[in-house]
Amino acid sequence: MTSTAHSSDEVAALVARYGLQRAGARLPLGTYTRQLWARRHFITEFSTASNAVGFSRSFLGQAWQLLTPLLNVAVYYLIFGVLLHTKRGVDNFIAFLTIGLFVFSFTSGSLTAGARAISGNLGLTRSLHFPRAVLPVSTTLTALQQLVSSMVIMVPVVLLTGEPLSLRWFLLIPAVGLQAAFSLGLAFLFARLGARVPDTSQMLPFITRVWMYTSGVMYSITEFTKGRPHWVKTVLEVNPGAVYVNVARNALLTNNPVHPYTWPLAIGWAIVALGAGYLIFWQGEEEYGRV
Incomplete structure (x- = not known):
């Protein structure tokens, strides 16, 4: 009993002396963030490889990055623009x-x-030691790469439909940057939720579809809310899905002014989502790959 106690005390002293930590222990937030930053090159390579692999089994390969959004535009234009006016x-x-x-x-x-960032990479999570935040950052960067690729379609469509090229287009850079920060915050939040509740990824397509329909993607919120209570218009416009769509349209379209509070909202949503999402994800670091 005594020797065991002395042994435990000696081990504790050695741990304190050399700064050792329990395997899999959650690191302090500052240390965790520095380790995440140190892996930025891996994140870039991993997201690029994931983007390429995602289309590797199809006949047209990465051409689907351009064809998919183009076909979506055609379908939604037919349904909403032509049939539903x-x-x-x-x-x-x-x-x-x-x-x-x-x-x-x-x-x-x-x-x-x-x-799916954690639940879809359990083998990697369980076999290697690294900040698990690497995974949602990688999935968000992959989505950003796909957005940049799809601009090969978006920009010509905007120009060919009569919009002039102007310095205002540079506003698209901060617009996408703020949206990326907001999207990363959501990725952190749902990565933790998805790690605990695997069925989350099955429900999200339905949730995001409803979110899209309430974000003014296929219609003008101002036109849609005419004759309705003012609070309906306000709720739809402060919705972050609508906010980031509107600031992008404001950058590229001549006749698409936004309210003065739209850009502050874009900044606010990005800060809140990224800060809260990162903190919530970090708090669950010890449970990833173990539940």
């Missing part, structure tokens, strides 16, 4: 719809992939 009140509906679909798909794709 949601294009009323919009000067350039094709460009309006294209920007909305491409931009919103970035957030919804980041969220869905983030929910």
Whole structure:
């Protein structure tokens, strides 16, 4: 008994002296963040490889990165623009719809992939030691790469439908940057949720579809809410899905002004989502790959 106690005390002293930690223990937030930053090159390579592998088994390969959004625009234009006439009140509906679909798909794709970031990489999580935040960051970066690739379609559509090229287009850079920060925050949050509740990824397609329909992707919120209570318009416009779509449209479309509070909202949503999502994900670090 005595020797065991002395042995335990000696081990504790050695642990304190050399700064040892229990295997799998959650690191302090600052140390964790530095380790995450140190793996930035791996994150870039991993996301690029994941993007390439995602289309490797199809006949057309990565051409689907361009074909998929183009086909989505055609289908949604037929259903909403032609059959349901949601294009009323919009000067350039094709460009309006294209920007909305491409931009919103970035957030919804980041969220869905983030929910599978841990549960879909259990082998990697259980066999190697690294900050698990690497995985949702990688999935979000993959979605961002897909958005950048899809701009090969979006930009020509905007130009060919009559929009002039102007310095205002540079606003798209901060718009996408803020959206990326917001999307990463969601990826962190749903990565933790998806690690605990595997069925999360099965429910998300339904949730993101409803979110898209309430974000003004296929219609003008101003036109849609005419004759309705003012709070309905306010709720739809402060919805982050609509906020990031609107700031992107504001950058590329001539006749798409936004309210003065839209850009502050884009900044606020990005800060809140990224800060809260990262903190919540970090708090669950010890449980990833063990539940």
